[in-house]
Amino acid sequence: MDVDVYAWGANSHGQLGLGYESELCMVPQRLSKCSFQPQLVRCIRGGGGHVLILDKNGRVHSCGWNNRGQLGLDSTEECHNEFAMVPTEYFEEVPVESISCGWDISGAITLTKRLFVWGSNAFQQLGICQRGFTSVRRPMPVRLPRDEPAQRLSFGLRFCAVLSQDKKIYIFGRLRIMDPAPIELDITSTTLHRCNVMKIQAHNPNELRIVTLVSGQNHMLLKCVNMEAGDSRRIVALGDNKYCQANAFQFEEDVGQLAVGWTHNAALLKTNEVLLWGRNCYGQLGIGQFSEQQATPTPLKLQLEEGQTPARLHMGAEHGLLRTTAGEIYTWGWNEHGNCGNNATENLCVPTLIKLPGYAKLAGTGAGFCYAIVETVDVETAAPQTL
Template identity: 35%
Template sequence: MPFKLLAWGANTYGQLGLGLKSESCLSPKEVVSDDPALAMRDVISIVGGGGHTLIMDSKGELFSCGRNSKGQLGRKECEGKNDADPKLGLVSLEEEDRAIQIACGWDSSYCITWGYKLLVWGRNTDGQLGIPKNEHPTIVKPMKVPRLGDLKQVAAGQRHALVLTKDGHVLACGNGSKGQLGILDHTRAPLKELEHFREVPELSDIVQIACGLHFSAALDNKGRIWVWGDNHHGQLGIDPASLKNIHVPQCLNISSTFDPALTANKVVKIYCGWTHMAARTSSRALIIWGRNNYGQLGCHESMRPEPWKPQLIDKLEGVRRMAVGAEHNVVLTESGSILSWGWNEHGNCGTGDDKNVLMPSQITIAQPGKVIAVGAGSGHSFALVEEPYNDS
C-alpha cells in the first residue's frame, strides 16, 4: 500500500519538508522527498526542534530539513552553510552507523546507534552535546561522544540533554541553571553547566527519560515518575507556590493528587512539552498537568484552577501514540483518529485556523487512511498515513 507523510504548523525554515518556507501551514499537507533513499513506508520516527526536523527509517538512516544555523541538519551538502533547507536530505552518518532512536533540542540533534553509542551535532554553546564547548561550539557533522556507550535512549530540552543506559541509569549534560541536570556541586547548589555527561544520583531501574524546556523526567520499572528542574508552571506536578525548582530527582506521587483508584493502571510512557507534562497509562488513558495558558491540558484555564495536579483528560481513551511540541499535543487513538490541542498560532494543531485549541479535537485528513505514527517539533506536527488501495 502507498504511504504518505503529512505535515502542518510552523514552516518558517522549511521544517515541514514541503519544499517551501511559510509562516504557517494550517492544515495537513503531504511531504514530498526528492531523495531516492527515503521511502515513506520505512519511516518509523519523526521528531523536531525549534526549526528543524529529523526523520528515522527502519534501515537506520536519518533525514533532516529546516533550519541549519548551527549545523543541526547534519548533512554533508550543508556543511559551511547557514541556509535553511525546506527539502528532506540524508544526514551524513558513517557507513557503519545506523540509528535506533533520535531526539532534537532547540537547535541540536541526537542519535543512538545500533552499537548503542551517541552521535551529536548542532549547537553546543552550553555543552548540551556532551563535548567541550570551547573546542566545538557547533558541530556540523554527526560526532560520536567519547567514553559513552551501552545507551538505549536520548532526550533533549532546549539546552540540556539526558541519556539512559541499558542498565537503567541516567546521565545529564548541558545547561543546569534551573536544576534540570539533577546534579549538585560541592556546595550542594545545582550545577549550572556540564560539558560531559555525568550520572544523575539516586536514579536506578529507569526505563524511559524525557526533557522539557528547563526540566527533566524519568520513568522507572515500577511506573513511578521522577522529576527535577524548573517548576514555575507546575510542570513537575507540585504546587509552584510552594516549590519553584527541584534540584535533585523527586518521585511524583500521582495517587496523592487525584482519585487513587485510577493509579491501578500503571504509567507506561511519559511526555514533556516546554512547560507541561503527560503520562499514558496501561489502559491507554492520558494524565496531564502543568501550564495551561494555551489549552495544553485539554481544557480552558478556568476548568483547571490547580493545573499542577495530574488529572485524566475526560473522554480521551485509547491513546496509542502521542507527540508533544512546545505547547501543543498530538495523539493517535486506537480507532485511528488523530487528535490535537493547545497552542495553535502557526496551525500546529492542524485544525484549519490559528485559534488555540482548548480540548482534544480531531484533525481532518483530505484523503483518509490508516495512521501509523505521529510526530512533533516545537511548533509543527506530522502524521504518517497508509493509504488504502484504489481499485478504480
C-alpha cells in the first residue's frame, strides 16, 4: 500500500509544495518530494499562503509564503515551494504535540506544554512588545502567566489565542470584543512581557468549563462543557459579528468538532449532523444556495449526499472540506483558485466529491487551498482474491 500527499488550489507562494508557484491548481496534484514520510503525517494546518505539517515523531515541516518568517526556518527567502523540516533545536529538542497557522503567523505546543510562536508580530500577536520585533523567523518560546502550561492554540488575522491547562484564555494582539461581552465569561486586561493581554475565563468554572477554541478572521468560538449535566452543547462566541459568525448557540446534541473559516462556522455534532452559519456569499455554508443577504444567523444543515458519514471538517478562508469515514473528500464554497479541486473555478454551494486515487486518511485546508493524505493499493502487488 502506498501513501501519498495531494494538494490543490492557490499556489502563488508555493504553498502546495509542488516545487513551483502558480495562481491556481484545479485538480489534486501528487507531491513528488517531501521532507516527511506521508504515512507518518499526524495533522495539516494552513495559513494565508503557507502550510505546516506535523508528523508522528513530533517534527514540524513547512512550505509556502515566508514574508514574515512564518515558516520557522530562520530564512529570509520570500517563498519556499518545497517542504523543509523546522530544526528540532528550535523547539529545544522536545517533540511537538500540536500546531496552528494564522494568516502570516504560526505556532506550536510541545509535549512539555510549552508554547512556541513565529511569524508576524505587527500587532504584538506573538506576545512581544519590543521595538524592531515586527516579525520572528524561527520558533520563539512564550511564557504564560505563572508559567501555566499551554493546551490549545488558535490564530485570527491579527491575534493569537492560547487556552491554558487551567482553562484560561490569553489573547495577544487585536481582537475586538462585542459589547456587552458574553455573560458566561469574565474578561480582564493584563500585561505580559510588557504587552497588553486579554484574559478570558468562565464566570463560574464550577458550572461551565472551556475545553477548546477556534478562530476566524476577527472572531472566536469556544466549546464549553456544562459541568452539572456533563454535556458539550454550549458554544460561546467573541469578536466581529457582521455576518452573524459570532452568534452563540446551545445545540440539542453534543458538539464533536468545531471548524471556522474567516466569517463562517461549522459544528459536527455527535449525531454526525453538520451545521453551518455565518457568511454565505460564496456558498461556503454548503446549504445548496448562495445567500443574497450574505449572512445566515442560525445553523443550517450541510447538504451532504445520503449515506455519507462525516469524519472530520476543515474550513478554509471561504471554502470547506469534509472527509468521510469512507475516506472520501467533499469540498464546497469559494473556488476562484481551484480551491475545491473539481477542475473548475466556479463557486460551489453544495458539497462536491473530489476525485482522488484512493482512501483519504487525513486532510487539511489553508486560506485558498487543500491537502489530503491518500492511501492507494498497488493492483499489481495486491494479494489475489480467492472465491
